[in-house]
Amino acid sequence: MEQKQISLNVIARLPKYYRYLQECHESGANKVSSSNISSALGITASQVRQDLSNFGGFGQQGYGYDVQFLLEKLRNILGLNETHKAIIVGGGRIGQALSSYSGFIKENVIIKAVFDVELSHVSAPKDIEILHVAEMPEYVKRENIDIAIISTQKEFALSVAETLKNAGIKAIWNFAPIDINLGDDVAVENINMSESLFRLSYKMKKK
Amino acid sequence: MEQKQISLNVIARLPKYYRYLQECHESGANKVSSSNISSALGITASQVRQDLSNFGGFGQQGYGYDVQFLLEKLRNILGLNETHKAIIVGGGRIGQALSSYSGFIKENVIIKAVFDVELSHVSAPKDIEILHVAEMPEYVKRENIDIAIISTQKEFALSVAETLKNAGIKAIWNFAPIDINLGDDVAVENINMSESLFRLSYKMKKK
DNA sequence: TAGATTGTTAATCGATTAACAATC
């Protein structure tokens, strides 16, 4: 309904534009051109313009893009003005690191609770609840949770994801080493460290 | 020198094949066909065959692929038979989670040391040394370290990467929220959680 | 006005898919 389907490649570049625009803003720049962005990020100027024009004409011929304006547009496109409530499922190493990682607040994600099957093993900052997985579906509905961060073992990840889908979760950020795909109803991003390490190994070997 | 340049898309799929083949092996299967892989991973059978044939003819007409044989080939291609020595630079939340994450051993990566500027804040399992960043270049050379895992703040990541390159590191696994690119000399994989979270936000918004 | 830079259309390039001969 919104616009013609935007390719995943384009979406993957948007955060890079946003990050660079933030840097420009911090360093006091008022304007930026597609060729500035190009040389900073190693993306062709043509592609930068092509990508941005998917969402509207944000620039001005002969001038470039107004940094503040484009930043605001990107924030809108990426949905960074909204605050999201999140839970973590799986209180192991990664789950605990994420639960105490303060970077989330900057990105407008508030972690409300950590779920596990063995509560005694889990610790978390005191404003984050520690609860049993059995309570999860009820909690997600009651507290209107948007995002679930899955950091369970891979064996449990798929069924946890299904349970969350049924509980009405909107998005899943998956750290378990398995691809999760729940169709169009739930937004999913997989961070597969294991696959990344394999790719690193491949690249290193090829040198 | 090796073969015609393999595209990054192909490389990104190799670990998925490997992971699925492992599952086949664990469940006792002897053979697997491109259409088996296709339905398990949501990749077309044609692409599976195309991808694998970049590295050789591993299958047999009318039969498919021998699981053990293909697994061995993939292990070779990905370089998973070799053990790599690694260090972690940056002893914050992510660095510490990684230092005690046992999954590495399975993937043939041994973490030898964690480097930081403020040693008193860092803890690690006792077989992992905790050292000051100033000692890093010397250590990398002396101990023949292959992989550096960067988990510093983004402000330091780039200069740390340069220092490591000069010390002769072979690969960098970067968790700092900034793209690192060191040319052809050093293999790099970026895990940018911040960008991933932005993409998740975008997808969620679009629903 | 002259110079710069956008947004967009057209051209190119590369990746994915389809088809099929080879053959186990």
Added chain:
DNA sequence: TAGATTGTTAATCGATTAACAATC
């Protein structure tokens, strides 16, 4: 042998790049 499935060639599709008219 008949059926199945590969490896590879050709066709299609989509993404990137180039070019340029519009215009600030």
